[in-house]
Amino acid sequence: MEHITFDQLYRRSCAYAQHYAGLGIQPNDLILIILKHTPHLFYAYLGAMIAGAIPSYLPFPSPKQRADLYWEDHDILFKRIQPRMLVTYEENLTAATQTLPDFTIPALIAGDDILEGRPSGSDTFPGFARSADDIACLQHSSGTTSLKKGVMLTHRMILDHVNAYNESIGFGESDSIASWLPLYHDMGFIACFMGSLLSGTHLVALDPFEWVMRPRTLLDAIQRYRSTFCWLPNFAFSHIANAVPAAERWDLSSIRAFINCSEPCKGKTFDRFVERFAESGITAEKLQICYAMAENVFGVTQTPLGLRVNEVAAEANAFSFGEVVPADGDGIRLMSCGPPIAGVEVEIRDESGNCIPDGHIGEICVRGPFLFSGYYKLPEKTAEKLRGGWYYTGDMGFLFGGELFVTGRKDDMIIVAGRNYYAHEIEAIANTIPQVVPGRNVAIGVEDSLTDATAVVVLAECVAGTDSEKIGRALRREVVEKLGLAIHAFVPLSSGRLVKTTSGKISRSKNRELYVAGKL
Amino acid sequence: MLPESSNTLARVVKVMVRTFPTLQAKSVTRETVSSDVQGWDSLSHSMLIMGVEEEFGMELPLGEVYALADVGALVDLIDRLNAAVP
Structure with a gap:
């Protein structure tokens, strides 16, 4: 060190x-x-x-x-x-x-x-x-390199954001951060690097690769340096809980908050983390959630520190129609991402861009004093996403009691370990495998029950009589070489098995539902 | 292949079968690579390496474990480290 x-x-x-x-x-x-x-x-x-x-x-x-x-x-x-x-x-x-x-x-x-x-x-x-309004840096979106969008951030935006965000979490001079996050991602760059630098506090920065291989190093660092904040994507909570020896304990009492960010937070992930590290000083009140994006420098909403994160159990049928009604018994468990941070506004809008009431699912739109002004040298993309001073995030969610809940994506983006991939890119690679029927495959993101992480599964109709093991190997190799992404499962199907939409396109959502229900 | 290496391979395969639930032991050879195995990604790779370290009672150098070309390279690394122990 x-x-x-x-x-x-x-x-x-x-x-x-x-x-x-x-x-x-x-x-x-x-x-x-x-x-x-x-x-x-x-x-x-x-x-x-x-x-x-x-x-x-x-x-x-x-x-x-x-x-x-x-x-x-x-x-x-x-x-x-x-x-x-x-x-x-x-x-x-x-x-x-x-x-x-x-x-x-x-x-x-x-x-x-x-x-x-x-x-x-x-x-x-x-x-x-x-000048404060000069461009300070470009924050590139993750995922496929050629599609990367460089968010232009000015000095003023970064300074104002760090002030507002740090205030929302009560981050002060006596705080310090432990992180394994890469700096090309806004969570590592803004929350950790800029957040500590601009407030003159200590940052313990571990190598992301070393952390993946030795997840306990983060807990060792928190214990040794008495760190008070740690930002993690959802999968990292599970990876730490799964990978460290069951009998081992740490003194994590210095921690004020582990903040879950950049992937949808799952309630059961928090439950398991608290259960595993209760004897190390972790309580449910120390696990918090932030909804963030580079287009707003970083944080949009943040759950209040010191309180247990609010949850909603949504009745499943109404939820499938885009309405959130609290369930009588078990429902779909959704975690709050908290209220907007100071100065930031969040609205939920329908397909026509109209604001919709609380409890209804629509596209999350963001406006605020440090919202980006555009993507570097991408005027058309900027015009598509930034309309009338509002950023159309592509994330779906709803407001409830002044707090934001995120439910999914409007487009085909799949977030794996905090990095963004698009289903159509993976499907295009599958189409190049000779034994896969052209245009007859879908890439979907599903929850891996062992790790709580999002796993990519490819469902593909294959030419009759071909070796599906061999096709799966070829596809996994092609995708890892081209996108750096490991396909979790390849599911070979006979011709005609994939369900189409009414317009004749292969439906990702319907086939995902069938796959998750074990009906494919 | 040396008998020692053959034994190392068998023990590595045992850890792999524990790490990757759908993996059949008989399908693993020295030439097996990560894309041959369903579910072998960076997270499960770390679980595999930690499992191997526990099985063999050794710590593998991080600089080498991420870039291992195939299962044979992992077996050779273990044998090399074992041979270096006085």
């Missing part, structure tokens, strides 16, 4: 800024950062801001992904957003230049040599003369 003081962070970031300046970087130039989770990830980013440039993180290539496909996918993004510099390692640069014959983006190879020597005249860096 390396300890970095604020002074070291500043000086090392200035060293990066000086290198950028020496390489001709000008204010507003876009710098992409593709690095492992080391301190250089922080220095390179802040250095870009100090140099007046616009930094953006992109995920590091996974060893399971094919390097050529990774770089071909990025090339589409590069051509659209025209970065002036790439900060990465020699091996990535080699792979990029081997894959892309016309790759000409200047690169800075990250390493300790950049930190050598003391930067001079650091107060004259162009970043210090930036």
Whole structure:
């Protein structure tokens, strides 16, 4: 574990800024950062801001992904957003230049040599003369690289958001954060990195890969550093509870809140976490929920600290028609994401864009003082999602007693471990497998009962007499190589088994229902 | 294949069958890769590695476990670490 003081962070970031300046970087130039989770990830980013440039993180290539496909996918993004510099390692640069014959983006190879020597005249860096309304950074959406949308965030938006959000959770000087989250995601970047930096508090930042392999390291860090806040996607609560030895206990009494965010929160996940860690100092009141998105910098709503999260048990039949009626007995268990944070407005709208009453499910729309002004170099996408000052999130949900409940997605997005994938992308890959009947497959997200995580299942009609094991292997390999996503299950079906909509398209929702009910 | 390696493979397969509920032991070979096995993703990979560490009483180096090419590479890594123990 390396300890970095604020002074070291500043000086090392200035060293990066000086290198950028020496390489001709000008204010507003876009710098992409593709690095492992080391301190250089922080220095390179802040250095870009100090140099007046616009930094953006992109995920590091996974060893399971094919390097050529990774770089071909990025090339589409590069051509659209025209970065002036790439900060990465020699091996990535080699792979990029081997894959892309016309790759000409200047690169800075990250390493300790950049930190050598003391930067001079650091107060004259162009970043210090930036206006509050200049673009500070681009926050790219997760999922397929070529479809990534870069949310433009200004300095003012980040500062105002961090103030408002930190106030909603009562985050103060005596708090500290433990995190394993990647920084290319808003939860890691804003809630943890910016949240701690702008309030001058400590952040314990673990490598995401190391945390997945050794989930107990997060609990060790909380115990050792007496951390008070920790943001996690829903799957991480389950992974920790499932993976750590049953007999082991930690002192987690310093924790004020574990905040569930970026995936729909499940009540039973919280129940299991409390049950597992009750003897380590965790109570239901310490588990909270936030609804967030990069388009609003981060948080939109937040459950109040110190109280148990509100729940609704919805009557199933009314729910299927988009209405939430409290059930007499067992119902569909839905967790509140809390009220909007200060200054933010949330409305639920129908297909025509009309506001609908509490207890009715519609699209969640957001407006507020730090709402983004657009996606970088994507005016059409911006116009589609940002209308009349409201951001149409694509998330479905309802308001109840002033609190927001999220029920699903309007489009075919499937959120897996906090990353967004689209069913149509997976189906397009399935269509390239020769034994799958073209156009006769659907990708769906279902709950894996072992892990509580969303798992992707592909239901596909296959040519009669083919080896379904072989098709499943081929599909899993193609999807992991192209999207970095592990398909949980492949379900081969005979011709004509998939149900169509009235308009003749294969229905994802109906086939999902049948699959979950065991009727396919 | 050395007898020792064959025994290591059998013990790794035992852990794999525990980790991946639909997996048949007889379908696993040294050449088996993650995309051959239903449910083998990054979360279950960590459960597999923790299971292997418990089975063999050793800690595997994280730098190597994520990039293992196939089951044979995992078996070889275990044997190499075992051989290095004085």
